[in-house]
Amino acid sequence: MTHTATATTHPLPQIAEPRNPGTALDLDRVMRATANRSAIERRAATLPGRRSVKKAHQAAWLARAISCIDLTTLSGDDTAGRVARLCGKAKAPVRRDILEALDLPDLTVGAVCVYHDMIAPAVRHLDGSGIPVAAVSTGFPAGLSPFHLRLAEIGESVSAGASEIDIVISRRHVLTGDWQALYDEMRAFRQACGEAHVKAILATGELGTLRNVARASLVCMMAGADFIKTSTGKEGVNATLPVSLVMMRAIRDYHDWTGIRVGYKPAGGISKAKDAITYLALVKEELGDRWLRPDLFRFGASSLLGDIERQLEHHLTGAYSAAWRHALA
Numbered sequence: 081m082t083h084t085a086t087a088t089t090h091p092l093p094q095i096a097e098p099r100n101p102g103t104a105l106d107l108d109r110v111m112r113a114t115a116n117r118s119a120i121e122r123r124a125a126t127l128p129g130r131r132s133v134k135k136a137h138q139a140a141w142l143a144r145a146i147s148c149i150d151l152t153t154l155s156g157d158d159t160a161g162r163v164a165r166l167c168g169k170a171k172a173p174v175r176r177d178i179l180e181a182l183d184l185p186d187l188t189v190g191a192v193c194v195y196h197d198m199i200a201p202a203v204r205h206l207d208g209s210g211i212p213v214a215a216v217s218t219g220f221p222a223g224l225s226p227f228h229l230r231l232a233e234i235g236e237s238v239s240a241g242a243s244e245i246d247i248v249i250s251r252r253h254v255l256t257g258d259w260q261a262l263y264d265e266m267r268a269f270r271q272a273c274g275e276a277h278v279k280a281i282l283a284t285g286e287l288g289t290l291r292n293v294a295r296a297s298l299v300c301m302m303a304g305a306d307f308i309k310t311s312t313g314k315e316g317v318n319a320t321l322p323v324s325l326v327m328m329r330a331i332r333d334y335h336d337w338t339g340i341r342v343g344y345k346p347a348g349g350i351s352k353a354k355d356a357i358t359y360l361a362l363v364k365e366e367l368g369d370r371w372l373r374p375d376l377f378r379f380g381a382s383s384l385l386g387d388i389e390r391q392l393e394h395h396l397t398g399a400y401s402a403a404w405r406h407a408l409a
């Protein structure tokens with residue numbers, strides 16, 4: 081299959097998408113959610129091989145990918161200085177001469193994603209840019225701190241200026257099939273976020289089965305998640321194409337049922353430009369063009385931007401620059 085459509089780049093017209101208010105917990109619907117692993121794996125296996133965005137459109141697709149990156153640093157040795165450099169990169173992700181030569185408009189990443197203590201420097205350095213700060217929260221990555229502290233952490237991060245909160249769910253609620261507990265937890269997290277948008281990290285690499293991924297996706301959406309996100313980046317297995325198919329189909333079913341569009345964020349281990357294009361093509365096929373915008377799709381990635389930048393430079397010069405020249409992102 082060939083994706084010939086041009087992925088137009090920024091400026092993207094703002095579309096006022098209503099937030100997901102959630103629904104009551106519909107356990108019958110949850111138990112009906114299944115996932116046929118062999119069919120999903122067969123379909124996923126065909127995706128990278130038939131990636132065929134034509135050269136003329138590749139730069140536009142890569143620019144679109146950049147606009148959907150949550151540029152992330154989540155390390156124990158993060159400093160305000162590192163965050164300052166990351167924010168500089170977020171505001172000007174591609175060299176101006178490359179943008180001009182490839183006839184691409186100005187662009188920024190979708191958000192900068194950090195731990196709580198790095199919110200303040202991120203907010204300071206992004207001031208006036210319109211780029212939101214996302215904070216991982218609720219005892220990220222394991223999510224096993226006391227519940228009242230997880231709720232308090234959300235409040236503190238919102239007060240510090242994060243307008244997007246990436247929460248982690250309690251995996252044990254999924255593994256024991258306690259959907260009511262998962263729903264109640266997610267509902268409380270959503271409420272604690274207030275106006276800040278909430279992304280529910282499922283940590284799919286720890287959920288055991290694709291059926292659990294399908295059910296957890298649905299329960300988190302019923303409880304009001306604005307986005308569902310695959311992984312923290314710290315699990316043994318992070319974003320994969322089979323998991324993405326399951327989660328995107330859950331989002332599609334939820335939209336068919338409620339009319340509400342929930343966003344999708346694959347995260348962890350996505351570091352190559354060609355993988356980004358595969359993901360965008362999958363979003364286009366499974367969810368449609370409306371989801372190919374930063375309000376409904378993000379990559380959680382720390383090193384993807386560097387590879388995309390190298391790829392764009394290659395479009396221009398025919399040569400690949402050394403990876404160290406793009407070390408930051």
Ligand SMILES: O=C[C@H](O)COP(=O)(O)O
Pocket residue numbers: 152154193311312313314347348349350351380381382383384
């Ligand atoms: O949410 C984002 C991830 O933590 C980033 O993972 P990565 O470092 O594998 O790109």
